[in-house]
Amino acid sequence: MMNLWQCLAAAAMCGIASAAEPASAPATRPAATRRGEAPPIVSPEVRSDRTVVFRLRAPQAAKVEVFGEWSDDATPLAKDDNGLWIATVGPLPPDIYEYQFIVDGLHIPDPTNRHVKPSATITTSILEVPGDTPLLHEFLAVPHGTVRLYSYQSRSLGTLRSLRVYTPPGYDQNPEARYPVLYLLHGWGDSEGTWTDLGRANLILDNLIAAGKARPMLIVMPNGHAEFARSTSRPAGQRNGGQPFERDLLEDLIPYIEANCRVEGTPAGRAIAGTSMGGAQALTIGLNHPELFAWVGAFSSAVFRSQSTFAAATANPKATNEAYRLIWIGCGKGDRLLPRSQELAATFKDHGIRHQFVESDGQHSFMLWRQYLAQFAPRLFQESENGTATK
């Protein structure tokens, strides 16, 4: 069979042949076609009318579908005589969508789309449909912060752990300044990269800060799966929400951040929030550690089935209201987890614990969580915020 690695070398030679051509050669003519080869596949192709064309070369496949967040149903692709499968969807509302191909039952990312969703599994691609006016997550002509990749050896877990940290604009230029920090947790299927690559937390904060709507802050995005090993893929879901992650966060991660980043290091300067599984982690850890966190957010949250999760918070509502500056809960009306958030808000209401609860149009998706971050972040670390029971 063909040696892939030598094939790549040949492709490199082919790809660079264009450099010898005159500068007037049309830039849109794919290099490969000059060699009589099949033209490169473009997928997804986002057209100006916001329709999107998906393509996959799979001559041996019997059935190919594309399945994305724009619909609850998959769309079949049609095969041409060359084994190229094609489908067009939309026009789609401007947004960022997850999608995947289903090839004879196998879920795979779009191989020609370099924007893959960072996740516990590699099955999902990212589609961005721009709008006529900028969306809250777009890269605009404003000062930009930086996303930093860190790794640390977790003593509590005995493994190497990865995380991402957003530092706001000005962080490098003001070496004496200290900042508040939001610990932002991901859901069960996700990883430490999801909140930036798909959630665009960095760009959302850049835009909020530039508009004067949010305080400059750090965002720490850890790996919420406490039992992932480094070199091998371990199944997700193993006690994710339990003590291993909490121990890692409290004993290893927070000390690492406070030693390596310029953060305020006070409860009033620390927030914790998350989505789905990460929401449950944020609630459990945040509400049991008032000495660490004064701000807690739960986006489309799961709730751990532990009797003790909210025992501390509900046992002494007055102390809870004094300790926490904001407890913010949001969930989409189309989310199966909505009853969990409703029950949680009812519990807080019954005990007179100040909180904010938002039910929104939307499902269990970053399409909603990007909006939630844009609603939540402006409330953080403000002198005036104290939370009000809105439901």
Next chain:
Amino acid sequence: MMNLWQCLAAAAMCGIASAAEPASAPATRPAATRRGEAPPIVSPEVRSDRTVVFRLRAPQAAKVEVFGEWSDDATPLAKDDNGLWIATVGPLPPDIYEYQFIVDGLHIPDPTNRHVKPSATITTSILEVPGDTPLLHEFLAVPHGTVRLYSYQSRSLGTLRSLRVYTPPGYDQNPEARYPVLYLLHGWGDSEGTWTDLGRANLILDNLIAAGKARPMLIVMPNGHAEFARSTSRPAGQRNGGQPFERDLLEDLIPYIEANCRVEGTPAGRAIAGTSMGGAQALTIGLNHPELFAWVGAFSSAVFRSQSTFAAATANPKATNEAYRLIWIGCGKGDRLLPRSQELAATFKDHGIRHQFVESDGQHSFMLWRQYLAQFAPRLFQESENGTATK
């Protein structure tokens, strides 16, 4: 059909159920099995004897193979009664390997391996086989630098561009210090993330710096494909090596780096190197811009078919020898591109241009390029280095 996004929500609920269990529950029992579901798939599984087990659930597939850098041939997987395909390879020498599954002719990454190769296409996973003694790319108990994700609006290209920057240990703690910088370019199939996620440039430098073998330096890793758009996947290979990338580098990227990072900003403090297509870019740009770069490296390089690439360097060997502190060329003996490097070295030799040329055991692979970086980086920015003709 099943709604994927609600399925994920259900999975989140399933995954966190374990939190309510007593702490003594075996941590290795997958959560999903408690619900009577199929156990999660583990792939790749690296065993202590350095054999590796690959698994893929694809009940409808007729043929599944695994194809990795440990062999020129693919290994067939065998299917069990549940549609799970399994193969075992090795024992493998300790190293990092690229691999992919081939499912009825379709090349895909291992969906259960979160370590996917950042690339122009998403088809390849990363397998790390640890050794008994640490390898040059391993995360060790030494001071660690940081990898930063940046984006910038390229005026010359009219597009948003991503890059990664390694800052060495101590960078944040010494806000007055300035550092030399290596611009490190990737090959045709790769992207700005490949040199860290697969090439481990950051860890290699951490280890070299800790051992006193390399000077603390920044490494700037741009996107070498000058015509990738932001939201859509454009075919790679379109004039990659020509003027668009060079214009972006010279007019946008270098000014961006010098405005946003603390670099020395002199030719003696700037190096440029790359692999394959990136090697050709490094040679073309580096050797035509002695006012910018004094150090040039080409790893398993392609060579652009332009008569002018080396015209400036060969026209005045004396000036070339005065301008460049190091011209370093390395290529594997198993690489189809070896003749290009040999011809290049012969040209330099004919003209009396000082250079170093290394022929190594190895192919067109990061398995070799990690070693090359570890050989090249220690020579950079040293007072004593001036290059010698070794061949």
